[in-house]
Amino acid sequence: MSIFERYLTVWVGLCIVAGVALGHVFAPVFHLIAAAEIAKVNLPMAALIWLMIIPMLIKVDFAALGQVARHWRGISVTLLINWLVKPFGMALLGWIFISQLFRPYLPADQIDSYIAGLILLAAAPCTAMVFVWSNLTKGEPNFTLSQVALNDSIMVVAFAPIVGLLLGLSAITVPWSTLTLSVGLYIIVPVLAAQLIRKALLAKGEAALSRFMAVMQPLSIVALLATLVMLFGFQGEQILKQPLVIALLAVPILIQVYVNSGLAYLLNRLSGEAHCVAGPSALIGASNFFELAVAAAISLFGFQSGAALATVVGVLIEVPVMLSIVAIVNASKPWYERGQAVRKVAAARGDTPFKA
Known part of the structure; x- marks a missing residue:
């Protein structure tokens, strides 16, 4: 990890x-940035977000989709968590904590917006940092690559319907035209651009791809940090008045991360999947594509919205929380491999993944 x-x-x-x-x-400068819009798309922010997302998607090899069947247990568990449990569970947690328990401590006019931000965060499975978490748990690289490729493919068609459904269930007005535009700008266009760039670079050899990523990765990081500075530039007054907001928004996110990762880990153990697949499966099911969530929140609700702030809280707690899950996964490996189903599947394969 860098x-x-x-x-x-x-x-x-x-x-x-x-x-x-x-x-x-520099409040006037931030107001000028906010006004630089065409068809509700903020141009400076769009440029930064593309610079964030495209280098991450260049790493994804969609040819890995051909390997999905090799680890069908882990793939099935992760798909269940990512596309059913996580988004719907977050909508429920948002209602319990933000709409009910924490309502007296939050700005009344932002309640729905906070819930919308949490839903956007949960509906976007992680793309980039998953490779880091998988490596730290000695995860099966082919599984991780194929799972990420599959998630990105599903995200192209499923992100908008799931977000629209959950916002509707939460009684939040769904700006469908803006949501559709966001999917096109921040999912479809980056995926296509990234794969075209990847193909062109690989035609010149792996070294060309490595050199390009060495240049783009730092730029991607700078774009992420610049985006966060802009967000907090617009959110600053609200944060200073309500510092408790960030801590309260973190509660449902933390619960979601630990519950989803634990559920994925246990389901993999019950299915007999190997630990090298269960580890990254649990981590993929827990982490989020926060860059996309931030972009969608800004497009749908604006810089100064509670939705944008809620997605940024996900960025704030991402690393320490995920590192704690990595530590749990690694420490529990002996327990995991004593599972009856794990032993049975390993014996059928002729493997010995545990010590008696």
């Missing part, structure tokens, strides 16, 4: 401070 990835929470914290300060000192 220094940036390991200390992501620190960088986000610095972006909060920088954004709040700059938003207060």
Whole structure:
């Protein structure tokens, strides 16, 4: 894991401070940035988000979809968590905590927006950081690659309907035209662009792809940090008035992450899947594609919305929470491999994944 990835929470914290300060000192500049829109698309933010997302998608080899059947147990568990349990579970958690328990402590006019942000966060499975988490758990690389490729393929067609359905169930007005535009701009266009770039670079050899990523990865990081500074520049006044908001928004996110990762891990154990698949499966089921969630929240509800702030809270807690899950997965490996179904499947394969 790179220094940036390991200390992501620190960088986000610095972006909060920088954004709040700059938003207060240079308020007219931030208003000009917010006004730079065409068809409800903020052009500076769109450029930053494409710079964030495309390098991550270039890493994904959609040819890996041919390997899906090799790890059907782990794939099935992760799909269940990502596309049924996580988004619908987050809608429920948002209603319980944001709409009910925490309502007296939150700005009344932002309640629905906070819930919308949590739904957007849960409906976008992680694409990039999953490879880091998988590596830390000694995960099966082919499984991780095929799972990410499958999730990205599903996301193209499922993100908008799931978000629209859950927003509707939460009694939040669904801006369908903006939602559809967001899917096109921040999922379909980046996926197509990334794969065209990947194909062109691979035609020149793996070294060309590696050199390109070495240049683009730092730019992607800068784009992420600049996006966060802009967000907090617009959110600064609200954060200073309501510092408790971030802590309260973190509660349903934390519950979702630990419950989903634990459920995925247990289901893999019950199905007999190997630990090298169960680890990344649990982590893929718990993490989020927060870059996409931030982009969609800004497009749908604006820079100063509670939805945008809720998605950023996901960025803030991503690394420490996921590292804690990595530690649990690694420490519990002996227990996992003592599972009856795991032993049975391993014996059928002729493997010995555990010590008696």
